[in-house]
Amino acid sequence: MEERQGNKQHKGVVRLQAGVLDGIGALPIEIEASVRGSDFGHSMILGLADATIRESLQRIRSAFFSLRIPFPRGRLVINLAPGRQRKAGTQMDLPLAVVLAALGGAIEPAALRGKFFLGEVGLDGRLLPVPGILGLTELARDGGSDLLVCPHENAPLAARAGGDLGILPCGDLEEVLIGILKGKWKQAREVPEPSLLRADETRPHPSLLRGFEEEVPDLSRVKGQEQARVALCLAAAGGHNLLMSGPPGCGKTLLARCMQGLLPPLPEEQRLEVLRVRTSTGVENQRDLCEFLHLGRPPFRAPHHTISSAGLVGGGSPPGPGEASLAHRGILFLDELPEFQRACLETLRQPLETGLVSICRSKSRADFPADFQLIAAMNPCPCGRLGHPRLPCTDTPTAIRRYRARISGPLLDRMDLRLDLSPVPAHTILEDSMGDQPQSPALRERIHDLQRLQRERNGGVLNAKLSEMELRNPKHLVEKARKLLVKACLRDDLSARGISRVLRTARTAADWAGNEKIQEEDLATALHFYKREG
Template structure:
């Protein structure tokens, strides 16, 4: 048999399109041609495959070898096709039986000694193989990750010899055991009780967790803004299996998957010097950025005004849509980005504007330029803006510890359950029509909101966000309809920051 067909999977965002590795042997001068839009890493497979075949005690055929990676218009990258190419050559040359090839898909990079190395993006390939009802052969390093798919039979292999022995019927590859059901999260994270004082900020953190709202913390250095942000993932309800798979698949694409993080909500905190590609995603072969790696979790941007303006403006669409599209000249990748934004900033460049005990050294013009780095459209997309003032000595030393993460998480879970039962999504994700249906307050609250819109010059987007926050406050209180008290509290979460921006205080 001079022709062999072996199935593999490419990487294209969270999708893993099927690639048919077609290997043809013909008479003529010995050559090894690899076609099908391969990148440099794929073209280098010729040398890896040749060495792996010979060191595994097989004969590398001295014939004209043509390997086609179909479809030809899909870019191929990485060493993930090495195993499939080597098997195709061995089957086409009659050294390995090909009767069972249709039952399997293969994913793995070959070492020169024939052993298999893991590759990134295996979980997406496993999910696709499960939908196609085929077994997936992977390197042992990727076996635990691939088994998370549950719908696919994963067979880990140490190297090329083990895979060939399996296809020849000499020794079966083992089946990877499926991992146990996902456990709850947050129990081992930092506890909210560690934060002393800051009752208003703790309340805002609970509201943000209950409704999935974005949050901006502003105040002098050292007041606990980062501590509060780090405790938000522990307040969020546990992910279901579909959400956990999405998160794991995204981290697998970036080569960051850790089995110990299975079922935990991500918490990402990029440095303010990060580029737009690092935050949004990009590259010649598009990879997910920080906003996608924060999917179903928290993206914490400390020192918010220090980020590049283009980076901050790139957050606007993902905050609204929950997806990000990375477009390149030859391809386009779509990544989910349903993250919860938490940002922190100082009130001025020196950090001490409005501090009761330390004087500010900044001029009004410096303060205005510093705060002006945040555009109105971006701030419009942040639901809660809360000041975190400098704590007093008594608050730090003598204050009674506040509620623990477990206590607050229980209230958050009840509020989220009400939202799921009523509308099927968190309040922060409600569309405009759904806001009108589920978030409209009573008449007294409606009058209060009308007056606030005029005094604070709230945009239509900010108006809807106030209503969403009021709906979350009502859910935490266990009432059916937002009242004037809920609307007043929701307005207060925007009022302080907006007034300070206008007055420069």
């Protein structure tokens, strides 16, 4: 961009609306900028800006020099209002750059009205993608902006959440300023869907989508674990939590991975919910973004057992989402459950009940969605051989009790289904035939139909989230089932939460069997999978 000679520097204050990230959302701020005097002096940024914003002036100055854009002369003062709110993020680079361009006389300040800018500026003027694009787009849309100007990489997601908001993807700062000068952004460009192939393609090739499908194992690969198949289908259909216990190598991890293939694709609204959390933690990988947008597969998160409490449920300063929130609308798989820190596991108790993580700090507060299914796996004892048909257990009763005590009673009470697995015989594993067991796609279709039935009947929620009032409704339970539940309560000393979870699982078993009311066999199935550890 050739520097125009004789540009008159703007003498007043230039204002522009922008936004900063706040958890998974964004907060509105106003940029005010002015210059004093005519000689270059020390620049000031007011309003609790962090290092990323303070450093942006150096990036912008270098970009202006590379593109021959006049930089404002004089002592530069920038205020970010409101002053009480801490501000961070490289998404402020582009709005600061256009404000400085207006101060320097390269563009007219009036041309910025109704426009929302975001993006990181490179030293040569390139625009780089930024995290939190969905939250920032919603802020621009709800704030009355007409047009959002952003980097090319952020444009596909911005177009998904923008509604009537115009989206203008740009590659560099020069393209943005030329658009302002020549008025080329009166009509936003059509934003293509992200693609794994060439830039001119709008959908990935079907062979790539088949590759995505093959990454999740099919349930037909599970051999000799009929009870596990039943438990997995019930958990997927009703949104129930599942705890699997068994010796090493009996298929716990494989079953957990198969669970993702049983869940129906997420609707568009829930896909945006998930991406709102994911993009707040960083720029989304193009391949993962393409897979999720086109398939809508629910998230599957499997953190290592050395994770901290902040990593699991969120934390930091400012607070950020953890694995529980990244598993929102999907599955959180905790392998080797007793190896996790007990304090870390206890932080899951609130989100398992409410579907929300609330983090409070002395100077900030953040709420993150965490509506996930918990799938956990563990060995029955420290050596892993307890209950093995051939290998003897080498642990003492005290060691076994201490090992199981790492999982608290309240957390165990929140597991709807508890499954004991045994090793599968070698001849069963080596069989070539898959038998007549249905494959994951067929089961997924049936589960999708059952979930639609549950939402229509339960007011929009699955059986795992049924209210206490609905559970106690006599119309759901036949008399024989009620008597069986009373006997089980007296025999096993079920807690109030335990009774509710048994009834929710029994409701799913009844739906799977096609029963309008919970029959005795449906309740027996739920009690069987809710049995306490011995």
